[in-house]
Amino acid sequence: MGFFIVLQIKEMLFNTDKNQRRGIGQRTSMIIFPNGIKAEAVIFDFDGVIVDTEPLHYEAFQRTLEPLGLTFTWQEYIETYIGFDDRDAFRHVFSSKGKMLNQEELHGLIEQKAAFFKDVIGTGVPAYPGVLDLLFHLHANKFPLAICSGALRTDIDPILTMLGISDCFDVIVTADDVAASKPDPECYQLAFQLLQSAHCNAFSKEVTIAIEDTPAGITAAKGAGLMVCAVTNSYPADRLDQATFVTYSLLSLM
Numbered sequence: 001m002g003f004f005i006v007l008q009i010k011e012m013l014f015n016t017d018k019n020q021r022r023g024i025g026q027r028t029s030m031i032i033f034p035n036g037i038k039a040e041a042v043i044f045d046f047d048g049v050i051v052d053t054e055p056l057h058y059e060a061f062q063r064t065l066e067p068l069g070l071t072f073t074w075q076e077y078i079e080t081y082i083g084f085d086d087r088d089a090f091r092h093v094f095s096s097k098g099k100m101l102n103q104e105e106l107h108g109l110i111e112q113k114a115a116f117f118k119d120v121i122g123t124g125v126p127a128y129p130g131v132l133d134l135l136f137h138l139h140a141n142k143f144p145l146a147i148c149s150g151a152l153r154t155d156i157d158p159i160l161t162m163l164g165i166s167d168c169f170d171v172i173v174t175a176d177d178v179a180a181s182k183p184d185p186e187c188y189q190l191a192f193q194l195l196q197s198a199h200c201n202a203f204s205k206e207v208t209i210a211i212e213d214t215p216a217g218i219t220a221a222k223g224a225g226l227m228v229c230a231v232t233n234s235y236p237a238d239r240l241d242q243a244t245f246v247t248y249s250l251l252s253l254m
Contacts, residue, residue: 042211044146053151082234083214085150087181114154118154136165151174151175153174188220209226
């Protein structure tokens, strides 16, 4: 049994260029999940929630780091690096090996990794089961939707285009937009603020839900005051128990 959507009639204030007017009858959608939790806006993580790109990011990291003798295992990636953006991932791998990394070198590594990632996604990227239907359904109901990701915008945009979902999102926040990666809440705070502004402050944090796949992402979203639906694409349910609720697939929400 999946969620269902109801339409509400809300009374709200909105600004115009010249003055403030009262708008009556603003239509907003509400999701009611099977467990009774209600949400009026959804912020999606990207890698590991919408698309199965973590193995592709791992491959791009390995291609970048192999010439430097600084590779790490897939298990290390899952346990440590999956929650980082590229900046913090490279910083961590260098510090863990006792090596220094200046800003110029860091930018060079990020550019190299981005080029390798563009290469490995060239043959296509699979969306997780149910996610495209979910996005199209929510978008058709004019639901406020955002992406909050630790990936670069240049990593995300080509995949959104491939999948035909670029127009589904009102707001996209990436590593380019914030100074700190998850588990810091900065990215979710910004995503919420921009999404709320795009919809004339029609909803609050208390009815905004993030969809995440990692403990770091859950910590970031909760730190921003949001509810969290965790999906077990990258970690087992017992590692995601800090979320508001856990699902084994986004198919269960349809």
